[in-house]
Amino acid sequence: MSHGVAVSTEVVQISLQRHRRPTERRWPAKTWLLPGFSWGPPWQWQPKIWQPQARRPTSSLRRVHLQDLGDLQYIAEVSIGSSSSTFRLILDTGSSDLWVSGEQFIPSLSDTWTPLPQAGLVKLDYGQGEVEGIVGVDKACLLAKPVPLCVEQEFLVAKQVSDLSLNTFDGILGLGLPGLSHANQDFVQSLARSYREVQCFSFSLNREDSKSFALFGPCAKLLRKAAKETHLPEEQAALLSVQRLFGFARGWWLVSLAISCDGTRIWQGPDMYSICGLEVAALLLLSLYPGRRSSRGQSSDCRKRVCNACFALCSFFQALVLMLLLIALLVLLAPMVVNAFQSKVLVALDTGTSLIVIPTENFQQVADAMFGLRLRDSCVLSNSELLCACEVAAEAKALDFHLGDVRLSLHPLQMFANVNAEILGDQPACRSGLATQDLRFWILGDVFLRQAVVVHDPRGNVSIFPRETSRSPLPVTTAAVPASTWTPVLLMLALPLAAARLDARSREDGELEQRLLAT
Known part of the structure; x- marks a missing residue:
């Protein structure tokens, strides 16, 4: 007979009833719906689960902080290349090119750098210095808030910098007009093509570093922002047209x-770009003045003084001489004439x-x-x-x-x-x-x-x-x-009188010739 150990078995009951949450609604056992509707399952309250989403910028304005260096330079941060290296660049409305020092930006370290060997070495001249280097295309981002402004931009990597100190900055970002740019497309044009809302930009410069900034965005919003900052209504601001000039001045604001x-x-x-309308009229009229033609088909004045040639040849030389004379007067004296009334x-x-x-x-x-x-x-x-x-x-x-x-x-x-x-x-x-x-x-x-x-x-x-x-x-x-300014004015007034005198003399010579032929 074997001896065993008695084991007592105890059954434990676990309640599986779900307890109601404090915020959960309890429906009655029977729910009477409106006539014509069938029974439906009781509605259960489900808490809304918050899911993080990318925040959209609340404003279309992009703000770029500018660091004030002794009221002499205003610096912005720009990232260039695949490594997103940050460089300190001067935002310059007096130029239109983007360049960065070759000691700071190394093209071989950027996977997105595309050289442009056909451009060769490019030299950029500034008022007090010049830079020379190679040209390529890479991604450039102006670090603005809330979202940077990034474009594919052609720029210069400076290998040689003359008369410019790079102790406080790494290069220059030009925001001038296309006339000053050596690139196929300047930074302002690239922004306009990449960002439809970036139409204009503004500068608010101050002596305090924290208050200097640049804004990029729609023109209407920038105007309202400027009016609010200066407490000046928009209609009282000076709206000026940019002068579209040629030569050295093209591309400036x-x-x-x-x-x-x-x-x-x-x-x-002196303003070499404008010519007085009165002078232009005098040039056209007097340069084409042929003199009086006599009854024989010849210019009596020209025949007596130059040669006994045909009327057309004589008129051509007479017009040529007058035209050259007036052009010389315009080139030498026109600036002073215009400036006297400017x-x-x-x-x-x-x-x-x-x-x-x-x-x-x-x-x-x-x-x-x-x-x-x-x-x-x-x-x-x-x-x-x-x-x-x-x-x-x-x-x-x-x-x-x-x-x-x-x-x-x-x-x-x-x-x-x-x-x-x-x-x-x-x-x-x-x-x-x-x-x-x-x-x-x-x-x-x-x-x-x-x-x-x-x-x-x-x-x-x-x-x-x-x-x-x-x-x-x-x-x-x-x-x-200066008194010399009024000299060309008197000369230009004397030219029509001289032409009238020449015409009167031609008439007198023609009448004299007719009387001689009649006798």
């Missing part, structure tokens, strides 16, 4: 402004220039009007830049820019900057914000642009919103014009 200082309007310097000056808006650059022939006039007698004993011209004693700023006159119905006054206290140097003995020196160069137009750099918000429309318009404005009529007094 050139506009016409009236400038005055201490009640005196600044006289426009009330505005051509200015270029350039974020890549820190000063206001004035043409050489106008610089003395502006400096005299602003500083008066203190110009001789307290200021000196150093490397084309005007340095003055810092105490002169409080006594100098303001430079007024007339933008439609409003006036933007730029006082020397807003322009002067200490340079930690001495001038004319022991006087502390300051940069006056003015410089001179042999140009045909003014360049308004950051000294001027800090006083306004400027909206650039590549279709050919610029809107300027001054931060501080005042209303005043444009001065009537103009600066003294």
Whole structure:
């Protein structure tokens, strides 16, 4: 008989009843529906599960932060290449090319780099330096918020940089018009083709680093943003047309402004791009003047003085001589004739220039009007830049820019900057914000642009919103014009008189010839 161990078995009952959640609705056992409807299952509440989704930008404006380097340069960050390396580039409206230092960007490290060997070595000339290098295409992204602006862009990798210090920046991103670009398509054109909403861009420059930025987006939104920032209605902003010129000036953001200082309007310097309509009319009329034809089919005046040739040949030489004479007068004297009646000056808006650059022939006039007698004993011209004693700023006159119905006054206290140097003995020196160069137009750099918000429309318009404005009529007094300016005016008035005298003399000769033949 075997002995076993008695095992007691206990059955455990587990309740499988589901407990109702506090937020769950309980339906009654029987639910009576409306007549004509069948029974349906009780509705169960299901909590909505949140799933992360990509956030869309709340605004179509793209904001680019600009770092202010001593009120001299404004730097933006741009990533180039497949490695997304970031470079510090100057946003420059005075040029249209993109280039980066070859020491910072190495093309072989980018998988998306496409060289353009057919372009060869390309040289870019700037006002105070030049760069030379190879050209290629790669992905370039302007680091804007909330979404960067990325395009496939042709740019230059600089192998040699002359007279440009790369201690604070790695290159330049040009935002000028296509006329200044050496590439097939500049950065502004690439943005317009890649982003339909990026139509315009604006700059808001300040002395405080955190407040300087550039905006890219629809023109209407940029105008509203500028009006809100400057507290100036859109209809009061200066809407200026960009001057489409040829030669050296093509591609600049050139506009016409009236400038005055201490009640005196600044006289426009030589303008080789415009020709007076009166002079053109005189050229067409007088160059084709053939002289009076006699009864024998010959020009009596020409026969007596030149040769006894046929009328057509004589008329041709006479027209040729008059045409060459008038062309010489137009080339040599027309600029002074036009400028004597010109009330505005051509200015270029350039974020890549820190000063206001004035043409050489106008610089003395502006400096005299602003500083008066203190110009001789307290200021000196150093490397084309005007340095003055810092105490002169409080006594100098303001430079007024007339933008439609409003006036933007730029006082020397807003322009002067200490340079930690001495001038004319022991006087502390300051940069006056003015410089001179042999140009045909003014360049308004950051000294001027800090006083306004400027909206650039590549279709050919610029809107300027001054931060501080005042209303005043444009001065009537103009600066003294040299007496030699009126000489071509008198000459052009004398030409029609000379032509009339020539015609009268031809008639007299013809009548005399007829009387001789009759006798």
